[in-house]
Amino acid sequence: MGSVNYRTLAEDILQEVGGEQNVTSATHCATRLRLKLRDESKADKAAIEKLPGVITVMQAGGQYQVVIGNNVPTVYAELGKISKLTDDRLAGADAPAGGNIFNRFIDLISSIFQPVLWPLAGAGLLKAFLSMATQFGWLAAESQTYVILAAAADALFYFLPMFLAITAAKRFRTNQFTSMAIAGALVYPSIIALAATGEPVAFAGLPVVLMNYTSSVIPIIVAVWLQSHLERFLAKVLPDAIRNFSVPLLTILVMVPLVLMTVGPVTTYAAQGISSGVNAIFGIAPWLAGAILGGFWQVFVLFGLHWGLVPVMVNDLTTQGYSLLTGPLLAAVLSQAAAALAVAIRSHSDARREVAATGSLSGFLAGITEPVIYGVNLPLKKPFYFGIAGGVVGGAIAAAGGSAANAFVFPSLLALPAYTAVGNFTLQLIGTAVAVAIAFTLTFFFGPRESADAVSPAATTGGAPVPAVPGATSGAAQASTATLTGVVDVLSPVAGRAVPLADVQDKVFSSGAMGQGVGIVPSDGRIYSPITGTVQVAMKTGHAYGIKSAEGVEALVHIGIDTVKLGGRGFTAEVTRGQQVRAGDLIAVVDPDVVAEAGYDLTTVLVVTNTKELTAVVPVASGTVAHGDPALTVQV
Structure with missing residues (x-):
């Protein structure tokens, strides 16, 4: 085909x-x-x-x-x-969908950030090098050379909403230039100036609570999502003769004030509440306030809630020469960088390793964590959680010693001199080291171990590379899906009871139209890769996965019959399209109770979709099988 x-x-x-x-x-x-x-x-x-x-x-x-x-x-x-029939653009069909709102949120944020990850990593490294240059006296911060280089390094972060407007517009299938216009209004100099004055602002007589939208993430994503719905509505109701210019006109006219009057107040009041709460806790139990800031600073940044704390820090620095709020931030930032460093060392994915390595470097040296947060830790989930855990402990230790910065700096290794004058610097170092150790160790030993992007060069069959040999994942799991005889073993993706393909209650599969295979009635909800290869299909509903091996075998794992109608409910994808997997790697988790309650058959179908291109595909599974048992024998 x-x-x-x-x-x-x-x-x-x-x-x-x-x-x-x-x-x-x-x-x-x-x-x-x-x-x-x-x-x-x-x-x-x-x-x-x-x-x-x-x-x-x-x-x-x-x-x-x-x-x-x-x-x-x-x-x-x-x-x-x-046509206008489809409703997704930015790889929507292949993006994994988790079984809960949080997983979907992470997937959304990750997909929107993906196109800008490398520019973020590059700009972050440039900021790190500039910080080193000024720290060691190689370049004066007052020089024009520094100003130009700083602009080059900071622009992407400052105008981040405009870049995210483009990727979010593709994700939500809306006009990206209108999205950029909305984002541009949020970071427009006069709007920033109005927010900085702190004076009352009104629009058409209605009060507007402004916040600083530079470097923000969530506000523009929410704005573009709302824009997509408004544009579709306007396109339906407006006459053809005026639609081309009136849709963007009305969209901008409605969305800019709407975002300023809704997102700004909600974020500002929430940030002020957090700021007041943290300050109050500092007066009662500094270690607890340090644990909160150390653990959740990166979460606050994600939602733009940190802006409620920044003015307090600046005021403290101005009035008393230091701010206790800054003490736990070293642990918060460096623990996320440490988690990413562990991923860089531990992951078998070259692509992930590269982002993690460069991003962790900018995190340690310059305190720039956007590349690792959005490109590594948040998509993988566990490293982000482990970074939070490290920040909690390290932040508590630093705050217990009264550590604080006496200058407004990005928390990083190069900023350590700013923490030497106030509080117990030894406890600051201990807290930071503990945070780094916790995040790194937990991620290294318990974080997700991603599969290699390429086959192992060591094993070959007639000069052709053979996928790397995975470790056994069950008692009957095979060491490899390929042998030297041109025969490939396709393994059972799930434990359960094997049934002939002809008995599967789906005519497309049972007729053999999709290829030869076998059905398995699962005994649990953990689904594993039947072969070593590349994930070519990963449905956003989490119910089906297509994997192609180096030998050319194309295996499809279809979890349940008609479960696509669940829309992802009950399914959690563990892999994405383009990812390399080994036979026996976990690719999905399904909740059997959710499927049963919805009235669907959970029989999992394993078929070789390119059967006609192969010499033979022979089902060998029967009766009770464990995941990793041979299910099909394929002669290539």
Whole structure:
């Protein structure tokens, strides 16, 4: 199917189902283009089934299902380019969706930050080098050279909302230039100046509580999400003759004041509440306030809540020459950098290692943690949690000793001299070291161990590389999915009871249209990779995964029958598209109770979707199986 022209296929399918006007909605799962038609009699099933790239057509559950196989995301993407039927752009079909709101939130933030990670890492390193240059007297902070280089290093961070406006607009499928206009208004110099005065501000007689939106993250993401809904509404109700200019006009006119009057007050009042609470706790139990700041400073930064603490710090520095609020921040920042450093050492993923290594360096030297927070720790979750744990303990120790900075500096190793004059500097060093040790150790030993991006050069078959050999993950797990005889063992992805593919209650699978395979009725909810290879399909609903091995075997793991309708509820993806996995690596977790309560069959289907291109695919699993037991034998 590699020779199929997917743009042509999408056009032909749309034409044969009666045109765009006959389609009310279009979605897709791991293998099928799912269309809801106004009039199914207008669709020519026979003609569609003859199209190159189409396996078969099914009509079930009120949907017209065109079975395409692993390349359905490509067809769906092409359909979106020629129609208004699809509703996702920025890899939405392949982004993993967790089983809860927090996981979805992390996935959203990570996907929006992904395109700007490397510029963030580069700018962060430049800031680190500039900080070193001024600390060691190589460059005067008052020099024009420094001013120019500082602008180059700071611009991305200062105008971060504008960069995120572009990626968020792609994620939410809205006009990116309108999004940039909204973001530009938030960081416009006169708006920043109004926020800095602290004086009452009004818009059309309504009070506006302003905050500093520079370097902020959540406000612009929320704004673009709202913009996407407003734009779609306006596009529907406005006449064609004025739509092109009136949609952006009205969107900007509504969104800028709306964001300023809603996000600003909510964030400001929340920040002020946190600031007052932390200050009060400092007067009663400094160690507890230090634990709160040390643990949650990065969380406050994520939501822009740190701006409520910054003015207090500046005021303290101005009036008394130091601020106790700054003491725990070294532990907060460096613990996240330490967690990322552990990922850089521990991960087998070259791409992740590179981001983690450069990002941790800028974190340690300059206190710039955006690259590691959004590119490493937050997406992997556990390193972020371990960084918080280190910050809690280290921040408590530093605050217990009354440590404080006597200058407004970014918490980093190069900023340590600012902490020597106030409080117990020894406890500051101990607290920081403990925070770093906790975050690094926990991440190194208990953090996620990602798979390699490339095959091992040591093992070869006739000169061709063979995937690295994974460790056994169950008593029956195999050491490798490949042998030297051209035979590949495809392993059971889940423990349970094997059933013939013909007995699976889904005609597309049971008919063999998707390829030969086996069904497994799971005994638990942990799903593992059946082969070593690259994840080519990772559905955002978390219910299906396509993996291709170095030998060319394409295995599809489909968790449950029609579970795509759960929309991700009960499923947690552990891998993403493009990730390298080994046979036996955990790829997903499903809650069987959620699936059962919704009335769906949890039978997990394992098929080799390119069966026709291989010499033989023979099911070998029967009866009770453990995950890692041979399920299929493939002759390549």
